[in-house]
């Protein structure tokens with residue numbers, strides 16, 4: 001199906017092409033023999049075999065690809081985020097946030113369409129109350145159709161928030177942003193991520209109280225990323241400034257993880273957030289060999305599981321595997 005370009009000031013109005021949620025250069029950097037690993041459960045297999053299949057092995061061309069922007073906009077509005085040869089900057093983090101929210105919008109459009117169609121078949125769509133997704137705590141009394149309308153509008157609002165922040169010449173914006181350079185002491189980082197998450201849960205998966213008044217306010221979204229620019233890794237978190245308190249809490253949790261546990265915890269969180277993680281096949285093999293038990297836990301406690309089952313508190317997992325040392329500078 002053809003999709004219009006998501007950029008609100010698009011001049012071409014041309015159909016969207018395949019974009020990569022994380023830029024192609026970052027993906028190629030992690031690929032081995034033309035293969036990468038992403039985290040998307042194969043739900044049919046999960047139900048039929050009662051086994052976990054979190055990891056898929058697409059080519060860099062197909063990994064985290066989605067129809068979001070026309071070719072002109074895709075090359076212009078993300079040109080800073082896509083340029084891995086220049087130093088990391090807040091402009092790059094903000095462009096990347098816009099792209100991650102666009103990816104979320106696209107993924108959720110597919111999911112909500114499927115849920116709405118399935119409910120239509122059994123005549124439930126009009127009167128079904130309550131969110132089908134526990135993360136949407138602010139929308140308890142909405143129908144699924146209303147919930148999707150609200151979310152779609154909100155995701156577009158976040159995309160505009162990020163584009164406007166970069167376009168605003170005097171620098172004032174409603175974006176909250178934090179970044180740190182990551183020194184990879186043992187050169188073990190073999191994955192990258194950029195995921196738009198709900199701040200209704202903290203870094204450890206515990207619920208957080210958020211002043212989210214349903215349809216009257218934007219949902220508490222944040223975009224969390226680990227990306228490589230000019231050969232150096234960077235962590236960043238962005239959010240709307242109305243949720244800066246929750247974003248700061250999340251960020252401080254990340255900063256307080258011990259240096260020799262951070263690699264595991266970032267990997268664990270990114271696969272849990274399950275939106276935009278790309279893993280080098282070599283890193284996954286190392287993980288499989290060194291800590292098979294933890295990998296099984298990760299596979300069985302992804303977000304897709306917590307939506308239908310119980311959340312898992314990752315702080316109880318002690319000790320955690322020491323995969324390498326990361327120092328935040």
Ligand SMILES: [Zn+2]
Nearest residue numbers: 005010070073
């Ligand atoms: Zn366009």
